[in-house]
Amino acid sequence: MHGPIERKDIMTSTSTRRPVIALHGGCGVMSRALLSEAEWADARADIREALKAGYAILSSGGPAVAAVEACVMVLEDSPHFNAGHGATLNAAGQHELDASIMDGATGLAGAVAGARAVRNPVRLARRLMEQNIPMMLAGPAADEYAAARGLETMPQAYFTTPRRAEALATMRAHDRLGTFASESEKHGTVGAVALDCDGNLAAATSTGGFANKAVGRVGDSAIIGAGTYARNGVCAVSCTGQGEQFIRHVVAHEIAARIRYEHRPLADAVCAILAEAFTPHGIGGGVIAIDQAGTISAEFNTEGMFRGWIDAEGTLFVATHRD
Amino acid sequence: MHGPIERKDIMTSTSTRRPVIALHGGCGVMSRALLSEAEWADARADIREALKAGYAILSSGGPAVAAVEACVMVLEDSPHFNAGHGATLNAAGQHELDASIMDGATGLAGAVAGARAVRNPVRLARRLMEQNIPMMLAGPAADEYAAARGLETMPQAYFTTPRRAEALATMRAHDRLGTFASESEKHGTVGAVALDCDGNLAAATSTGGFANKAVGRVGDSAIIGAGTYARNGVCAVSCTGQGEQFIRHVVAHEIAARIRYEHRPLADAVCAILAEAFTPHGIGGGVIAIDQAGTISAEFNTEGMFRGWIDAEGTLFVATHRD
Numbered sequence: 001m002h003g004p005i006e007r008k009d010i011m012t013s014t015s016t017r018r019p020v021i022a023l024h025g026g027c028g029v030m031s032r033a034l035l036s037e038a039e040w041a042d043a044r045a046d047i048r049e050a051l052k053a054g055y056a057i058l059s060s061g062g063p064a065v066a067a068v069e070a071c072v073m074v075l076e077d078s079p080h081f082n083a084g085h086g087a088t089l090n091a092a093g094q095h096e097l098d099a100s101i102m103d104g105a106t107g108l109a110g111a112v113a114g115a116r117a118v119r120n121p122v123r124l125a126r127r128l129m130e131q132n133i134p135m136m137l138a139g140p141a142a143d144e145y146a147a148a149r150g151l152e153t154m155p156q157a158y159f160t161t162p163r164r165a166e167a168l169a170t171m172r173a174h175d176r177l178g179t180f181a182s183e184s185e186k187h188g189t190v191g192a193v194a195l196d197c198d199g200n201l202a203a204a205t206s207t208g209g210f211a212n213k214a215v216g217r218v219g220d221s222a223i224i225g226a227g228t229y230a231r232n233g234v235c236a237v238s239c240t241g242q243g244e245q246f247i248r249h250v251v252a253h254e255i256a257a258r259i260r261y262e263h264r265p266l267a268d269a270v271c272a273i274l275a276e277a278f279t280p281h282g283i284g285g286g287v288i289a290i291d292q293a294g295t296i297s298a299e300f301n302t303e304g305m306f307r308g309w310i311d312a313e314g315t316l317f318v319a320t321h322r323d
Numbered sequence: 324m325h326g327p328i329e330r331k332d333i334m335t336s337t338s339t340r341r342p343v344i345a346l347h348g349g350c351g352v353m354s355r356a357l358l359s360e361a362e363w364a365d366a367r368a369d370i371r372e373a374l375k376a377g378y379a380i381l382s383s384g385g386p387a388v389a390a391v392e393a394c395v396m397v398l399e400d401s402p403h404f405n406a407g408h409g410a411t412l413n414a415a416g417q418h419e420l421d422a423s424i425m426d427g428a429t430g431l432a433g434a435v436a437g438a439r440a441v442r443n444p445v446r447l448a449r450r451l452m453e454q455n456i457p458m459m460l461a462g463p464a465a466d467e468y469a470a471a472r473g474l475e476t477m478p479q480a481y482f483t484t485p486r487r488a489e490a491l492a493t494m495r496a497h498d499r500l501g502t503f504a505s506e507s508e509k510h511g512t513v514g515a516v517a518l519d520c521d522g523n524l525a526a527a528t529s530t531g532g533f534a535n536k537a538v539g540r541v542g543d544s545a546i547i548g549a550g551t552y553a554r555n556g557v558c559a560v561s562c563t564g565q566g567e568q569f570i571r572h573v574v575a576h577e578i579a580a581r582i583r584y585e586h587r588p589l590a591d592a593v594c595a596i597l598a599e600a601f602t603p604h605g606i607g608g609g610v611i612a613i614d615q616a617g618t619i620s621a622e623f624n625t626e627g628m629f630r631g632w633i634d635a636e637g638t639l640f641v642a643t644h645r646d
Contacts, residue, residue: 102571109571113436113461113541134540135567138436139462141539216464217457218436225548225573244458248425248432250548250576257580 018312019058025306026188027286043080050074064194064202065103075190082188087208095159098222104201104230111136113222117153118146171212191238203236219243225253241285341635342381348629349511350609366403373397387517387525388426398513405511410531421545427524427553434459436545440476441469494535514561526559542566548576564608589614
């Protein structure tokens with residue numbers, strides 16, 4: 001059973017400002033049959049672990065950008081989410097991984113598109129962020145850069161899980177028959193947003209894209225402004241869903257613009273863009289966002305979205321479907 | 324001599340709405356010694372030809388998105404601009420080409436990063452725009468896609484000009500000596516924006532990046548929201564300068580957001596972002612933009628920017644340096 005919303009007191013920060021972290025693990029149809037009972041439980045356990053990994057950094061006074069990196073790395077290492085280990089397979093039966101990260105304190109960002117070997121694409125994105133130029137690498141050069149800087153690389157087989165291999169076979173069968181696959185295995189992305197004790201915001205996103213995607217396809221998870229954006233004083237945003245629509249609508253930055261210039265509340269800005277650009281077109285999308293006050297928004301127009309957060313009171317929430 | 328600002332009456336549209344097109348050919352130090360007298364004249368002639376190619380489509384009632392594509396293709400084919408033929412060489416002595424295009428009427432967009440063979444990357448971006456998903460391809464897959472759809476591909480040598488080969492050698496010498504190269508050969512991008520007789524806006528951008536750039540580096544010219552953005556009722560924008568800064572500040576979309584939500588005039592929005600995010604950091608940048616009323620903005624914080632436009636009165640302007 002995918003289970004109810006969990007709520008548990010974790011710990012209370014002792015600093016003046018209370019840190020907050022939130023994550024998503026992708027949105028979609030998410031029927032019960034998608035995962036076995038044990039897998040639903042495992043996925044939820046991994047969400048808790050990812051939140052705690054990020055929160056441990058925040059509660060010891062560490063920066064939001066390190067917290068979102070650590071949080072996303074746990075999800076990348078989990079087989080249950082479409083990023084890193086467990087990423088979808090493209091049309092050539094390979095993994096091409098996109099990720100990006102942005103530090104709202106400095107305005108610096110890093111991005112990677114089409115990596116095939118780096119174990120944790122979000123870590124590579126952070127390395128690129130720190131070096132300033134180039135801040136974005138695509139293709140084999142991204143993996144070479146990672147290897148040269150001592151980041152762990154893995155063979156393609158490491159990223160493949162039986163579930164993703166089955167999904168690709170199903171997608172290919174649908175293509176042959178001219179039928180449509182369900183959306184349930186198509187999309188999926190992981191991401192995190194955080195507010196640290198110094199009041200800094202950060203966001204990070206990582207994905208394998210969608211099953212049977214074209215080789216070389218770049219999605220919004222690699223694009224600053226589309227899938228990822230953070231700016232101190234405004235918000236931090238990570239998106240999931242049909243990447244092309246997020247790129248065209250520059251969604252993460254659009255949410256920030258509505259808060260900054262229209263003075264809309266966070267949830268209002270997030271819901272408006274989903275209602276305008278996604279729902280009317282039957283396109284699925286989900287967003288995790290946090291504002292400068294630590295308010296969390298976790299919205300989606302699909303059946304469900306893996307999500308969780310630890311709020312300013314130190315309370316941990318995990319959920320997968322609508323309340 | 325790089326010459327004065329030109330002004331010439333071209334033609335007057337007979338339709339109720341008067342079309343407008345504007346282009347840039349990159350910004351930078353642009354010392355006189357950068358080009359020979361004949362080359363300055365040639366570059367200006369190519370700007371005129373590019374404007375006329377786009378305007379011919381507009382004045383016969385064609386769409387803005389076709390006009391910016393045609394305009395940018397002329398600049399890609401010219402040896403004088405850093406896009407297509409005449410593109411800079413990367414650290415491996417190769418060309419990797421970025422381009423993007425956006426149709427403000429439909430909100431559709433297309434993008435390509437790190438293409439090495441397609442003769443006109445902007446044409447490939449438009450093809451990707453038309454197919455919806457994927458809308459962005461990176462690396463060899465972009466060239467394979469182009470070739471499979473009958474777009475012309477060329478050997479790498481086609482893109483190389485003696486000027487770019489010299490620039491790479493100079494950059495490498497500076498690297499060896501630990502000295503800094505001048506900015507003059509470092510950046511450069513081409514782009515166009517247009518308003519058609521039906522009131523539709525569009526923008527397109529294309530570049531070889533910067534000399535001696537890392538293999539696999541993706542710049543803002545490939546990123547919707549950063550280097551290129553168009554939305555009917557708001558504006559169309561194409562950027563040039565240090566791509567990383569344009570990506571972090573999501574510049575093209577930021578300009579649109581300030582017009583849309585702050586109700587700022589176009590020139591005000593363009594100047595504000597250059598003044599905030601570029602000039603204080605000593606980072607060069609330039610922007611060509613047009614709003615729904617056909618107002619053109621061509622701003623840069625460098626010594627010069629190749630630029631030109633045909634305004635609503637059908638008058639053609641060409642300029643390279645400050646007035």
